[in-house]
Amino acid sequence: MHSPLAPAWLSLPADTAALNAKIFSSGVARDAGQVTIQGIGVTELVEQFGSPLWVIDENDFRARARAYVDAFNEAFEPLCGGVDVFYASKALLTVQIAKWVKEEGLRMDTASGGEMALALRAGTDPSHIGLHGNNKSDEELHTAISHQIGRIVVDSLPELYRVEAMAAQLGQTANVMLRLTPGVDASTHQHIATAHEDQKFGLTMTPAPGAETSDAYQAVHFAANAAHINLVGLHSHIGSQIFDSAGFETAATRMLEFIAVLAAEDIVIAELDIGGGYGIAYTEADDPVEPAVIAQNLAAHMSTEIDRLGITCPRISIEPGRSIAGPAGLTIYTVGTTKTVWVEHDGEHYPRRYVAVDGGMSDNPRPVLYDADYTAVLANRVSDADAVFSRVVGKHCESGDIVVNTVYLPEDTDHGDLLVVPATGAYGHVMSSNYNMLLRPAIVAIKDGQAREIIRRETYDDLFAREVDL
Ligand SMILES: *Cc1c(COP(=O)(O)O)cnc(C)c1O
Numbered sequence: 001m002h003s004p005l006a007p008a009w010l011s012l013p014a015d016t017a018a019l020n021a022k023i024f025s026s027g028v029a030r031d032a033g034q035v036t037i038q039g040i041g042v043t044e045l046v047e048q049f050g051s052p053l054w055v056i057d058e059n060d061f062r063a064r065a066r067a068y069v070d071a072f073n074e075a076f077e078p079l080c081g082g083v084d085v086f087y088a089s090k091a092l093l094t095v096q097i098a099k100w101v102k103e104e105g106l107r108m109d110t111a112s113g114g115e116m117a118l119a120l121r122a123g124t125d126p127s128h129i130g131l132h133g134n135n136k137s138d139e140e141l142h143t144a145i146s147h148q149i150g151r152i153v154v155d156s157l158p159e160l161y162r163v164e165a166m167a168a169q170l171g172q173t174a175n176v177m178l179r180l181t182p183g184v185d186a187s188t189h190q191h192i193a194t195a196h197e198d199q200k201f202g203l204t205m206t207p208a209p210g211a212e213t214s215d216a217y218q219a220v221h222f223a224a225n226a227a228h229i230n231l232v233g234l235h236s237h238i239g240s241q242i243f244d245s246a247g248f249e250t251a252a253t254r255m256l257e258f259i260a261v262l263a264a265e266d267i268v269i270a271e272l273d274i275g276g277g278y279g280i281a282y283t284e285a286d287d288p289v290e291p292a293v294i295a296q297n298l299a300a301h302m303s304t305e306i307d308r309l310g311i312t313c314p315r316i317s318i319e320p321g322r323s324i325a326g327p328a329g330l331t332i333y334t335v336g337t338t339k340t341v342w343v344e345h346d347g348e349h350y351p352r353r354y355v356a357v358d359g360g361m362s363d364n365p366r367p368v369l370y371d372a373d374y375t376a377v378l379a380n381r382v383s384d385a386d387a388v389f390s391r392v393v394g395k396h397c398e399s400g401d402i403v404v405n406t407v408y409l410p411e412d413t414d415h416g417d418l419l420v421v422p423a424t425g426a427y428g429h430v431m432s433s434n435y436n437m438l439l440r441p442a443i444v445a446i447k448d449g450q451a452r453e454i455i456r457r458e459t460y461d462d463l464f465a466r467e468v469d470l
Contacts, residue, residue: 003389005343005350006406009285016410017382022281022288023375024422025057025328027446035379035420038449042332042379042418049442050457051334051418052359054429056092058100058447061328061425065104067291068320075295079303080313086130088276088321089115091426092329096445096454098122107150109319113140120147130319132179134200141166144174151177151232153273155202160219160229167228176223177273179235180205180216182254186239186247186277189370193239202236205258216258224267233314234259237275240322243289248274249301256302260309269314274298276319280326282423283375288323322426329425331364331441332379333357333403335417336395353390355413360394360401362435364421364428367402376404379420383410392419396436429455437463 002012019028019035027038034041037055045053065087072083086109087101098119101108107128110116119129129149131140136152136159144152145167154160154176167174181202186193194201203216223231236251252274259269280288306313337356342349366372376392387408394401404421413419432440442457464470 001386001388003350003352004345004348005352006389006408009283010406010408011284013387013408016378016387016408019377020281020284020375022286023283023327025060025330025425026063027057027060028330028420028422030382033382035377035418037330037451038446040446040449040451042420045444045451046332046334046418048451049444049453051332052357052363052441053332054363054424054441054443054455055330055332055451056097056325056425056443056445056454057328057330058445061097061324062100062104064291064324064328065101065106068318068324069105071291071295072316072318075292075299076313076316079299079306080316082315084315084317086273086317086319087324088319089119090430091321092325092428092430093118094443094454095122097325098124102128107317109321113137113143116140116143116149126150130177134202138162138166142170145170145172148172149175151175153177153179153235154219154223155179157203157215157219157222160222164222164226164228173228173230175230175232177232177235177271178203178216178219178223179237180255180258182236182238182251184236184238184247184251184254186242186244188239188241188277188279191370194237205254217261220262220267220269231269233269233271233273235273235275237273237319238277240277241279242277243279243287245289245294245297245301248277248294248298251275252298252302253305256305256309256311259314260311263311271317272314273317273319276321276323278320278323280323280423280426283373285373291320291323324426326423326426329423329428331359331421331424331428333359333392333419333421335413335415335419338414351389353388353409353411355390355392355409355419356395357392357403357419358395359438359441360396360403361398362394362396362433362438363441364403364424365431365433366427367405368398368400369431371405373406374404374421374423376407376409376419376421378410378413378417380418383412385410385412387411392421395438434458434463439463 111132392404439458443455
């Protein structure tokens, strides 16, 4: 029955067994009642690899990665030449994933010494690596300069001066992009909007009160004239989980206008990186845009702006993360305890069923961090029981430990059943923790109907591995 407690976007499913194709990876189906990934049932996966379990549909991941390369190259080739696609590795990174990214023709964005070390260890060509971060350490800059990575995305004037000094000391030239904040307030959660002024990232394009020039302008002039810096280009990233093209278009316009100002001073900006942030469907409420449509719209907008400004188009690069890894992943959980509570609403009381599973905020902190919504389905069987208004929770010692805040599940969902939560490929494993000393799940990759572990499940010995005096 429809619950008055449900948010407006949540519909009562006609069939609780249905799998919404825009949310699940392309390899997911139901076979004899059971959810399968490329033909492999969830029960078999849990028997072999344990529960909870992260599953990555490798074919789906690779297809999404390739779709960005193909779509952006097709849309921009006539206008600005080829596009470089950098996979934003913070979304999901393992050595295997670094290999898939390379094989599909993408480059690799990193945002810390650890991510950069993994990319190098996985054999990524250093010239295909980018390094981000608003507070890079000397050690991180040292590694980036000495390996001659393709782009250090410099975030501030002090960092730019440090890069020049360190490159001089090492007798090398550092490849630098400058991250600017084009002043766009993207429509997404405040903690993942990154191009408005009042936040920590990037060089402002607006002069301070009383100042003649902006930090961005000063940085370009310094970098263009520095003896040990190769100014690769400019960068902007407006945020994450964005559906609306207006923010990307406004950012592109501001960046191109700035490039036109610099061109008039004979400073040529050869590359423009417009970041990532393309939204994905976590629930039925989200309507993601296909890479081909994003690319065509942006290319059309930029073509108009380039004509208006009378500039030559810089080479374009993009940095999708979530929209490649997110939809390719899912999490399988085992149901433990259930209970029903009665919640008051407009003077009446309505039931909410709590379904507790064997993971939670340690394998997916996004609900507790950003109130992120997800959905779930009963996965080991189908049920013709009524759909009841439910909340899937974890096993941690916090009431905010929510896995799926609102979802209709079959009333007979119970101890021992398996649930699948789709779209958990990005910002799940990489943000996971050992809170309450839970063991982090394995990651299983499924390719062409074959499942293999790419990250093994933790053991209690792993938990104690850093104890100095055991
Ligand atoms: C996080 C991040 C990305 C990727 O964002 P998604 O929303 O995962 O596509 C790209 N560029 C930069 C600089 C980032 O910080």
